[in-house]
Every structure is written in structure tokens, then in C-alpha cells.
Amino acid sequence: MTAILELHDVSKTYEQGNEKLTVLDHVSMKVNPGEFGAILGPSGSGKSTLLSIIGALTSPSSGEVKMNGRNVHNLNEKEQTSLRLKEVGFIFQQSNLVPFLTVEEQLVFVGKLNKQGESLRKRAGELLSHLGMAERLSHYPEQLSGGEQQRVAIARALMNEPRLILADEPTASLDQARGKSVVELLAKETKDRNIATIMVTHDETMIGYCDWVYRMT
Numbered sequence: 725m726t727a728i729l730e731l732h733d734v735s736k737t738y739e740q741g742n743e744k745l746t747v748l749d750h751v752s753m754k755v756n757p758g759e760f761g762a763i764l765g766p767s768g769s770g771k772s773t774l775l776s777i778i779g780a781l782t783s784p785s786s787g788e789v790k791m792n793g794r795n796v797h798n799l800n801e802k803e804q805t806s807l808r809l810k811e812v813g814f815i816f817q818q819s820n821l822v823p824f825l826t827v828e829e830q831l832v833f834v835g836k837l838n839k840q841g842e843s844l845r846k847r848a849g850e851l852l853s854h855l856g857m858a859e860r861l862s863h864y865p866e867q868l869s870g871g872e873q874q875r876v877a878i879a880r881a882l883m884n885e886p887r888l889i890l891a892d893e894p895t896a897s898l899d900q901a902r903g904k905s906v907v908e909l910l911a912k913e914t915k916d917r918n919i920a921t922i923m924v925t926h927d928e929t930m931i932g933y934c935d936w937v938y939r940m941t
């Protein structure tokens with residue numbers, strides 16, 4: 725089985741003036757298709773830093789990140805941009821929807837960036853109805869609840885058929901019940917599509933849905 729993600733001894737030290745802050749110290753992990761993993765730890769423990777290194781948004785100080793067999797941080801800028809667009813789906817604490825685009829347009833927009841040939845509106849419609857948002861295609865983000873906005877963010881993350889979803893505290897702005905339903909949805913999509921999802925959270929109650937937990941201190 726080809727791993728979707730492999731980390732070998734990933735370390736990260738931030739330097740500010742004479743101060744050195746080691747946030748990640750030799751982190752290694754292997755993530756296979758169908759796995760829903762959680763990264764758990766208190767605020768400031770380096771969870772977001774780890775996720776952004778995995779998603780090629782930040783460079784590690786040392787170590788190796790392999791996605792779908794390729795060393796992410798050896799790629800040039802253009803290849804990294806393409807990898808972020810096609811191989812990874814990002815979900816953040818706030819849904820980060822574009823205020824002036826409708827629900828359907830949010831998805832079509834990221835599809836266009838990827839220049840897919842298929843009918844983007846058709847795929848957007850299918851994904852949104854699959855995630856229970858069929859009646860909201862023409863709504864704008866401000867007309868949606870927080871939970872609905874996160875559903876759209878999940879649909880958008882799936883739009884370009886990534887093999888890996890990275891979710892940074894996707895339930896932090898939701899109440900417990902809505903947070904649970906978002907995590908259930910992520911778990912289900914991960915299994916159904918045989919992709920991998922890594923979710924950063926500080927909510928212990930969410931780990932029941934996960935296949936593994938990586939704890940940071």
C-alpha cells in the first residue's frame with residue numbers, strides 16, 4: 725500500500741533575533757488511505773505549524789515530508805502550488821468562504837483554478853447535495869449558519885478530488901452538536917473516498933471518530 729503521507733524526523737525552529745524556539749522536534753508519521761487521524765495538543769504546541777508544513781505552506785528546518793511518494797519541500801514554487809490545489813484540501817477554523825460568491829460558486833471557483841474539463845457546476849451540485857446543502861446553492865455565506873458554512877468548506881476541500889484533507893480546528897467555532905456532525909461527516913467522507921484526513925483539534929471528545937491520535941505537548 726502506498727502511503728498518502730510520510731513524515732521523517734520533521735523539525736521546526738523559529739528564530740527571532742537571538743531567540744530560538746523549537747516547535748517541532750523530530751516528528752515522524754505515516755498516513756495510509758482511509759485513515760482519519762487527529763493531532764491533539766494545547767494551544768501553542770505546534771499543531772498549526774505541523775499542518776502547514778504538511779501542506780507545503782511552511783518549510784521545515786530539517787526532515788522530510790513525502791506526499792503521494794514525492795518529497796514536498798524539494799518541489800519548486802509552481803509544483804508546490806499545483807500540489808496544494810490538486811492533492812490537498814484545506815479546511816480551517818473559520819470556513820474562509822468568499823463573501824461575494826454563492827455556495828455553488830465557491831466550489832466552481834476552486835474547480836476552475838484546477839482547470840478540470842468536466843462540468844464543474846455538476847460536480848459542485850453533487851458534492852453539495854451529498855453534504856446536505858442542496859437547498860443552499862444560491863445562498864451567500866452570511867445567509868448560512870456556522871455549521872452550514874463548514875459543510876460548504878468540506879465540499880470545497882473535496883472539489884478537486886484530493887487524496888489528503890488537512891483540517892485545522894474545524895469545529896472550534898461550532899457548538900458541540902454541530903461540531904460532532906462536521907467531524908462525523910469528515911470521518912465518513914474519508915472512508916467512502918478512501919482518502920486520508922488529518923484533523924487538528926484540542927477537543928478530546930472528537931477522537932472517538934479517529935483512527936489514530938498524535939499528541940503534542
Ligand code: ADP
Pocket residue numbers: 738739740745747765766767768769770771772773774
Ligand atoms: P498551535 O496551532 O498548536 O496553537 P502553532 O503552531 O500556531 O501552535 O504555534 C506554535 C508556537 O510557534 C507558538 O509558540 C507560536 O508563537 C510559534 N510560532 C508560530 N508561527 C510562528 C512564526 N511564523 N514565527 C515565530 N514563531 C511562530
Ligand code: MG
Pocket residue numbers: 771772773
Ligand atoms: Mg493552531
